[in-house]
Amino acid sequence: MIQVENLEFQYPGNDSPTLKGLNFEIDKGEVFGFLGPSGAGKSTTQKVLYKILNGYRGSVWIDGKDLSGWDNTYFGKIGVGFELPNHYLKLTGRENMDLFASFYPDGRKQKVEELFEMVDLQEALNKRVEAYSKGMKMRLNFIRAIQHNPDILFLDEPTAGLDPVNAHKIKQHILDLKAAGKTIFVTTHNMNTADEICDRVSFIVDGELKTTDSPQKLKSQYGKEAIRVELKDGRMEEFPLDKLGENTAFLTFIKQAEVKHIQTLEASLEEVFIQITGKSLVS
């Protein structure tokens, strides 16, 4: 669906490039994530892909067609969830949604009430956006991005500024969209978000991709596929996950005293990130 080769981009006026030759591809129906610290170039990459920034080098193919060859129909095909809330404050949530829906040839695919309900905003439908909290505005960003039923979604930090309950809801909706066959490109500096929703992630630091793989593979590659069992009497031992149920040493061990704690030795995505890039996600 999306193929990117040697993508380089430099902001006019800067003296070094922000993106230094990125290579990645995103398959149809995949949730693909960019995980990286602030300033890594996540938003910049998306801005190139949704054609706000021109003058990149390298090649970008969308649906088999060169990005620069796409005309305005491209924008009917994609949906963009911006990093920061951006709405007309003097208009209501519904008026904002209606206005932007009106630019698409086929309009909106779902009732506006349903969309607001999806993200728990039904009470705010007819309120002016100036009366919304930041989290509410971000949820409005999300439903505006999906209202015309686009094939490709660019979601820049879709859970930033949301409380855990709402963040969870948005993540669930992203998975639903994936199930409906959408191609989804998310950016995040939150490893949990990446871990929970992405089929594959790329680690991006200083405009370079350090690795790309599924969160599961990365975690097991850099951790141990094993568990550590701690008993109440203080004894502690490690056992491989493989055939654990048939491992007599393990079964005997847990019968010797009450179990205090069992922990997997899989690395967290954040630990993997630090090992691979030598950088922390929170700078």
Next chain:
Amino acid sequence: MKKILRLALIDFKIIFRDPSLRVFLVLPVILFVLIVWLVPYLVAKYEFLVPYLSLMLVGAVIENTQMYSFISSMVLIDEKETNVAKTYGVVPLTKRQYILSRMLIPYLFTVALNVILFWVQPFFTIGWGTNLILSLLAGLVVPVYVLAINAIAENRMQGMVYVKAFNLLVLVPIVAFFVPDNFKHLFGIFPTHWVFQSVNNATLGLPFGWLAAIGFLFFGVLLWWVSKLFIRKHFV
């Protein structure tokens, strides 16, 4: 066309819900009161004002363009500052369509104001054809002004400063009325000069076609140029 109209109407909502913009809608009303009642009263009382009547009309015509120039400039600066402008960069609407939809109502509204002004002013007889040509020409100040302000201002504060500067700038060619005749077209580097001279000639019953033609051409080129600058900046 439907989407263009939709966007044009949204602007009205935004203006009417913003007290700081809404107040400016009374400007033309004040202007009409001045032209229809106060000026005739003064002229009757102080006869030495009579030669300046056409100049006053020129001033009124240009002031009519300033209301929407200001309001629209502010709406667009606000839209940029709140990042809403970015959203227009990712919808299936061409940038030219966007400009058309944002400028159409301010332009037509301003044209209408001037048509009414030429119609109700009690000093000169101005035919409908002349009225329309002059009004269509003067209205072009609005889009050029608004797009230029938005192409150069980085934020609301700067916007206000440029608005003040532009308010003066559009009036500069008034000076042409006070210099010897063979120098007056030196002020032709200011586009509003051609509006002023057209109006002036029309009120005096002199030919104004070529003056207006230069005006349309000048504003047309400017509009094309500032649109380009604006597009480069507004949606990023």
